[in-house]
Amino acid sequence: MRKQDIVGTYYRLDPKKRLNTIVLNFDNFPGIIKDHEKEMYEWIIDNRAMARQDALGDLGVRIQSGRANGSVVEGSVSEKMLVEAIIKNCRLDASSRDIYERDDIIRGLNEIWLMRDEYKWVKDKLSSIHSWERELYVKYITNPNRSTLLSEELKMSGDTVRNKMYRIKKKLYGNYTDSFQCYDDDSIILLKVV
Numbered sequence: 001m002r003k004q005d006i007v008g009t010y011y012r013l014d015p016k017k018r019l020n021t022i023v024l025n026f027d028n029f030p031g032i033i034k035d036h037e038k039e040m041y042e043w044i045i046d047n048r049a050m051a052r053q054d055a056l057g058d059l060g061v062r063i064q065s066g067r068a069n070g071s072v073v074e075g076s077v078s079e080k081m082l083v084e085a086i087i088k089n090c091r092l093d094a095s096s097r098d099i100y101e102r103d104d105i106i107r108g109l110n111e112i113w114l115m116r117d118e119y120k121w122v123k124d125k126l127s128s129i130h131s132w133e134r135e136l137y138v139k140y141i142t143n144p145n146r147s148t149l150l151s152e153e154l155k156m157s158g159d160t161v162r163n164k165m166y167r168i169k170k171k172l173y174g175n176y177t178d179s180f181q182c183y184d185d186d187s188i189i190l191l192k193v194v
Contacts, residue, residue, distance in 0.1 A: 043108070
């Protein structure tokens with residue numbers, strides 16, 4: 001089995017770090033989700049193939065009979081469609097009950113669902129504030145000398161800039177504690193994917 005480093009990189013972060021990750025990568029976060037989905041796709045394909053191989057048993061020498069029951073291409077296409085549906089719905093189907101690393105794969109699928117859900121939440125929140133507020137906030141959280149640089153750029157005192165950022169954060173993070181939760185390896189597997 002190949003080790004999966006991608007699963008857990010997002011859900012193990014505390015809620016504020018997840019939110020800041022989304023805000024900092026807002027424009028390319030859907031691409032990050034797609035990369036995560038591709039990684040999961042390959043992982044599920046590999047695991048399903050290994051589970052099928054073990055179910056058939058290793059007989060050593062294989063004897064070819066007259067003709068095969070189905071086309072290899074048809075099987076490959078239906079397998080790809082099945083795995084794409086698993087990733088789209090973030091749920092394993094009944095044919096995957098004997099899959100290897102099942103719990104880790106469920107964690108990965110739930111993580112994809114969590115990324116999609118929280119991105120949608122942040123997208124709704126960011127669209128509710130003005131674009132100039134959003135730009136200021138992103139500048140503020142990405143610069144190491146936040147107050148100093150922004151106060152020079154905006155020709156305001158550092159305290160005024162910090163107050164503006166506080167108000168923007170309050171708008172953005174309103175009802176934040178109700179929306180985002182902390183997850184670990186046990187709690188993410190119990191996440192209810194809707």
